[in-house]
Amino acid sequence: MKRITIVAFDKFTDIDVFLAWDLFNRVRKVNSQWDVKVVGTKMYHTSVTGIRLDMQGTVELCNSADIVFFSSGPGTRKLIRDTEYLNRFKLNPKEQIICSMCSGSLILAALGILKGLSATTYPTAVKELQAFGVTVENKDLVVHGNIATAAGCLAAIDLVGHCIEKILGADIREEVIASVQPVGKGLECIY
């Protein structure tokens, strides 16, 4: 069983949780050994637009996950100064795929995971990411081994695709991503 955790928090950007959630869940149509959970620190977290999302576990589940996906949103700014929060993570980039959307990279940096690496982030978070000593690249996806950062909401398609390919191969990635393409522009059904 492969375990995927999507990390949410208060004031998350809706699309940065739900697009990854939907895409990762599509894998289950072709591979039953695939478990996806949205995790946080409370019973539910509320998005920046006011959507209340029940959590399916706590952030400690990340510590044994195969893929740890940090979402994004204004809420990240508070978390990167919250040592109690950060200490709950015991991640291992040698064994786990660790990745982030947009300002989620700030959490990766605060956890020390981007030490010596370059990364990408949403334009409004560039200076804060640089303040952690991270070289920021003006790219949609930056990959260093098991660590990947993506930025600009729709870059989630490439980031999730990248994660799926690393674990299940290019064919499954292609099937999942093709299932959300527009009709006449690459759509193929896996449902």
Next chain:
Amino acid sequence: MKRITIVAFDKFTDIDVFLAWDLFNRVRKVNSQWDVKVVGTKMYHTSVTGIRLDMQGTVELCNSADIVFFSSGPGTRKLIRDTEYLNRFKLNPKEQIICSMCSGSLILAALGILKGLSATTYPTAVKELQAFGVTVENKDLVVHGNIATAAGCLAAIDLVGHCIEKILGADIREEVIASVQPVGKGLECIY
């Protein structure tokens, strides 16, 4: 004030509600006279992957909305045979923009809104849509005046963009859609 309703129901496809929800909400960053609500028939509806989403009003709100956006998912199949449900809608395509993602077009057809028109839908719903006498086009977006159908999840970007442009013009559309593009591939911040 412009009012936008996104119609959800049990077994909705996550991305088909949440992508539109996030995009439509971005308009509020540049125009405060813009109200977006997810509406249904219960206190909450549960997506096909098990996400519980609180409703912000009932489907009757669609009857006075400027944009009525029908989402998609396996749940549509039950609704198109539910006359009590269908009778709650009193839509007017002369005054309202009425649109659908993927199998949401089946509800438009069941409401008689696609009479004499062509439309698009998800491949798995083509035969059911044809059974309503609708000519199905193999396109991502089909527009007839105030009625628009789109298919393939990511076609929501064009569909929502189309709706925004019809009410607020091409500049606002461009700003909203640019705000979700990948870094280095057209991203511009409105936040």
